[in-house]
Amino acid sequence: MKRRDFLKSVTAVAAGTALPAPAIWSPAKAQSRQETLLFVTESGPNNFDIHGVGTNRPGYEVSWNCYDRLMSHGKKTLADGTESYDRDTFTPELAEEWTASDKSITFKLRKNATFHDGTAITAKDVKWSFDRAVTVGGFPTFQMKAGSLEKPEQFVVVDDHTFRVDFIRKDNLTIPDLAVIVPGIYHAQLIQKHANEKDPWGLEYTKNNIAGGGAYKVARWQPGSEVVYERNDAWKSGPLPKVRRIVWRIVPSSGNRRALIERGDADISFDLPNKDFAELRQIGKVRVASTPIGNGIWYLGLNCKNPPFNNVKLRQAIAYAIPYQKIMDAVMFGLANPMYGGKTNTASNLTWPQQHGYNTDIAKAKQLMAEAGFPNGLETTLSFDLGFGVIGEPLCVLVQESLNQIGIKTTINKIPGANWRNELLKKELPMIVNTFSGWLDYPEYFFFWSYHGQNAVFNTMSYQDKAMDAYIDAARTAAAENDSAAYDKNVRGFVNKAFAEVPRIPLFQPYLNVAMQKNISGYRYWFHRQLDYRSLAKA
Amino acid sequence: MLRMILQRLMIAVPSLIGVVIVTFLLTRALPGDTAAYFAGPAATQEAIDQIRVKLGLDKPLIVQFGRYVQDLARGELGMSLTTGQPVATDIRTRLPASAELTLLGLIVSMVIAVPLGIFAATRPGSMVDHLCRVIATAGVSLPVFFTGLILVYVFYYLLGLAPAPLGRLDIFFSPPPQVTGFFLIDSLIAGDGDMFLASLKQLILPVLTLAIFSIAPIARMTRASMLAVLASDFIRTARASGLSPKTVIVTYAFRNAMLPVITTLGMVFSFLLGANVLVEKVFAWPGIGSYAVEALVASDFAPVQGFVLTMAVMYVVLNLLIDILYGVVDPRVRIEA
């Protein structure tokens, strides 16, 4: 609140409600205003501990900034100048150094690292934290398993400051999986004091208390409205962050969030609709960083299990009937990488996501509809998640209109967040619009969850094809033995198959957009798509 | 008077029981599967079943209802999964926010609507009468969230007069020590003028939005009851005995006309609590309305049940207050009860 605005609003108030003389603006408040960073988002955390039951994504952000991990990622600068985490380089955090063999990896912990309450951090805490991650169940355990970290026996305390992880199988995802949010270091004694037989891992306590040693501590939390962080000045696991105090306010109305950033009251505005970001960038009063979300795709999923979309020709017809350009303009306002319009329907390189060869071609779509045996069209429903309604709703309306041209009548079905996951699990929705992005930015990792026959929850199309499974498994083993020739053949194999049989039609790769005041620096894009406060600075 | 209170509570008991049952059924009928929602995006089927058992949602409805009533008896409102807090603490922190907003909204709208109604009633059929009616009706014709958004757009975004719609307090104020939970009162108790001013400024726009929305019903009721009272015999006697217009209008007519208005206040207050939900969403107000809405959309039963029960108890207390107020004003009720 700049001084001029404050005085103006005080006089307005005085005039309006005839209050006594306006309070003089104390210098202390201005100075603390400079040291505090305010950012606004649509929804807030429901749990501080990523191991907790049902922790939402804002909850991940709290865990990331308030707990340490053994190691983290380095940084690289992208084409447009914004910094991003570097998938391939790992930097020390709690662990000063580590030596890896093909059987295990041993970490040397920092000697002087302490938890927030000052007690020293030892390997025993690390072991307890890892055991907790693999046994507490739900999402954390599932994420650890993705990197073949499955059994407490793998984690060995060598001495107070050395910790070894034994591999159960060769998996090139194990190392990166150690740098995601889940394997954080928890303060074992403190949590066990609040644990009981019904809740052995103290999940209730860590739900709204931080028992860690990260760069920030939570000073105050009012669920659904505000989180206030204070910097942990005794933090040793990296350069001391520059911002002393961070206030996170939840402002549900997107219009207000934009007004706050434009008027300079908020330093950072997160998760605004694309249209606002596009316009803010043009106006140029604030800086907008847009980074394509690694491994992230918005797609139109077709249910391959039950008719009518188990017919490949019909799926291809639909792939040609999607109004791609209209979606890019009216829904994403250009803030996305198109996944369509490639030269051919075969893999052009080993990266993922990449463009497929389909484009809007109503005539071809009609012809394919006839070949597929649906000359006079069909009736179906198109569903989307109310939680992502800002993109989902206009997208469905455009798709509905263009599918109408080739005889496919659709009714739009708006499903609230609560039972959207429920519906996905049942895998009965014929046609859905959805998004998925994995933390580990490797093609085989994406295909393992979205296309593999094991029919995980992310394989929303329940697409099961022996050949596709073979390609994916072969690619994973090739990566483990870093046999690049086999890896190259198999990755191209499963990408071509995905494009040919198109069980889901990739539409675009969305961007993560953040709007910041000009005096904010040090923003870095991360795989978990949340804010990392430690690198931020306020000039 | 005590007997009247006892009697009023007697009547309230069946409706409270009704509320408990209806809320339970309503929340259980919500389409979402809470277990699936809270198992997280990547949960597998057995993870979800695990959570369903943990939450006890797999037992038959009757058993769940039995356990729910037991918890209720112990004053245990259960745990909110959306905010991760026990529902009771959530309600204790958030109810004063909503109450402060709604009460202030009601007071402001009373201060505007009642004189408007009296003014219109004392000059029936004149231009003033039509003008008051048009202004009051215009207020209620707009959806409350739309009025809120327009006020924010004009007074905050364009003119910069109003403070940022950031909730109850500016960012560098920490809330005053919790005494009543009403920031205005707590800041006065703490003697912090700055704080009082800041929370007052934050209240202006949302209170105005609620007030605009509730002026019409109160003004219309005041006008109608004033018209009826002014046509009655005892006003004619008062005029005939030469009492001054002020005494006739205020002491004689107004006090009688207030009786029906007081009863509609109960109706308008619960009407406002409902509209409050939307205002809280627009002004990021950490009130109980938006809390219930988020829980409802996330099919999180405990907060919805806790919220509705609090509202039901508040409604009973409110009606009791209205009856007592009615008794104070109208001796006939006091004697008869």
Place this chain on the structure above:
Amino acid sequence: MTTLPLLDIRDLTVEFSTRRGIVCAVERIDVSVGKGETLAIVGESGSGKSVTSYAVMRILDRAGCIAEGTITFSGIDLRAASESDMRNLRGREISMIFQNPRAALNPIRKVGHQIEDVLMQHAQAGSQDVTAKAIELLEQVRIARPRERYHAYPFELSGGMCQRIVIALALACRPQLLIADEPTTGLDVTTQKTVMELVVELTRQRGMSTILITHDLGLAATYCDRVTVMEKGHIVETATARAIFTAPEHAYTRRLMRATPRPGVSLRDLLPEDAIARPTAQVLPIAADKTPLLVVEKLVKEYPSQGASRSLANLFRRGPAPESETFRAVDGISFSIGRGESVGLVGESGCGKSTTSTMIMRLTDATSGLIQFDGADIGTIPAKSFARLAIRKRIQMVFQDATDSLNPRFTAARAIADPILRLGGIKGRNAVRARCEVLARQVGLPLDLLDRFPHQLSGGQKARVGIARAIALHPELMILDEPTAALDVSVQAVVLNLLQELKETLGMSYLFVSHDLNVVRLLCDRVLVMRAGRIVEQGPTNQVLHAPEADYTRELLAAIPHPTFEPESNHARSA
């Protein structure tokens, strides 16, 4: 009238703007009242008598205005006076008391405070002694225990008591002129007497002038010096009470005098001279069969006494409700009505006469006692199912307030047709319409009024529709619950004659419920006098009304105001 009159109204015309344009309520009237004189303004409803008094006080409602004429009050031109001057006059120099006393007081304010308001307003008392002054006023109007009644609310006092408070309010500032607009209408005869005597005594004592506005000629003649008679906004005649009573000049006054029921006159005498010549219809012979049509023995009706707390207390108490809890409206009455006989049931309000009639009509169930109609015991049949029985047709009723007993949404024809359609057994629209027209003719209702709604009919016309509906099914017993109480005197005379004629032509027997002994004397063969749920006296009409045994009956008779002027010669008419 030698001295200057206190109030002098010259050529006064008052107009009201209504939906159908300007209506002239009062047209060029001259009224004057001397100091200390009591003037009565007599007229039927709609004659403009109340409008005149409102014009004097300038409290006409928004639509009314004084078109022409002057009103001077002890030298001040009231028409030209400013609103603030008028306000000082009202209450201090001229004050008014109104008809319905309980409604004329602020329901939620102590009576003492309301008196103090007037005293304070007109600076009759400072804040210290205002309470003492108020209590002194209460004593003057003879209210028992004034100190305690000071704190009472209007709904806690009886009608008569409330009227005394209104009088206290009016006389608080010792005004020169008191206008009483129908002060005793609606009160019991006995209370009416005490209130009128109080007014006259207080005004005489203080040398005040009084204008008494009433429709009751007897009242006017008894208590006033001069009488002005008004008809449809014009003054018809002004003379001393004695002159008006003994030698009315204007035809309208004469007609009014004739129509007022008074002892020693027959039903037919009430009608105007020209009407007498009408041939009496063919009279049915009184049925020979002497067995009584209706027999009532030890009829009792109990109500649980009021108060919601009572029901609450019952909830918690074990054992039977103690005797004193209930209130006995009708306490064991017995009587019988012969065929073709008309019996009067007389009593003041609250004596249980209406409750008795609703029980006999089987609209409400009796607590105990026998009701036998034409030999059959109809008391045991529950009221709910009585409507569908054939016997329903044989007992019908005419209600007191005709406006309330007609459905505002039904035309007169539809109202009359209702019983015919249900129980009349006549099918087909035209047949039912024809039957309605026959009935209309029988009760003297012009046919073109059949399609009007109740709010478009006059009092008398509505009464006729009520009667037509009652006789639609040829009942044998008809209960008339004060059928003419709400009517003007002249209309009342016509309706009473109509009822008498119908009884004779259709051979019905009547139970005539009323509080007005004069009306009962004209119509009934036998009279029952009721008080607090019990019959205190019953017997042939002239025996009960001329040589009453029960002293309550004597008290009732004495309370009826009928002037006894010595038969002097024609007294000089005063200007």
Place this chain on the structure above:
Amino acid sequence: MSELAVPSGRPARGLMALLHHARYVLSENPVTAFAFGLFLLIITAAVFGPLIVPYDPYASNTAMALKPPSMAHWFGTDQLGRDIFSRVVVATQLDIFIAVASVVLVFLMGGLAGVAAGFFGGWTDRIVGRIADTIMAFPLFVLAMGIVAALGNTVENIILATAIVNFPLYARIARAEANVRREAGFVMAARLSGNGDGRIVLTQVLPNIMPIMVVQMSLTMGYAILNAAGLSFIGLGVRAPTAEWGIMVAEGAAFMVSGEWWIAFFPGAALMVSVFCFNLLGDGLRDIVDPQRRT
């Protein structure tokens, strides 16, 4: 109502009287006349809307997205390039349908239950009273949300939710009016003429209560539309892409700050005008119906 079809000449005069009376009130009260004119405008938009509309309200045209009001598009275009004027006019049909349907439903539920409670008293009175209290204990909007969330956000459920939410208000008014008339003279007279209680309620008591109910119904019509708009704002309103004022205002709200004020403004204005018209009409009807005003 009257089984008695009186020869044709007569009822005409009844109608004439009503018209005359209505014309008198309208002339005496300009605001009600204005509201009545507005009402006619809305009804014509609801009936003929879809026919006279310049564009197809559902045709999106991304090239023309977010254009301000111009000669081509009087009210401008929305995010998907659809013509807002056409959508606002077509939406009248749906919104008026929601308003009328919920009002009729709540009259049948609340009104009749209230009349029965007021007339018969005893147990019916207690039951209806408790139901009304239970509903009253819920904050109105939250109850509406619960119902729509539980049963799905179809138009029928929105109507049902609005009806249930208004049940106590109607029950209370009907009960009070019926209670007053329970002991009325014409009710006793009707019993004397052999009418059973049921018939008395329907043919005699109800017609007398209708005027007061009609006044309340017109006020509730305004509320029904606002309720639908509120539900749309939190995502429980009608399904996309149906045109309905509430959801259009809710969608447009996000664009206001970024300068595209017209997306929310015009549906909001239409919403305001119609609710405004219903409320004023309600007041006007009250004056026509109020016996004291009938000079």
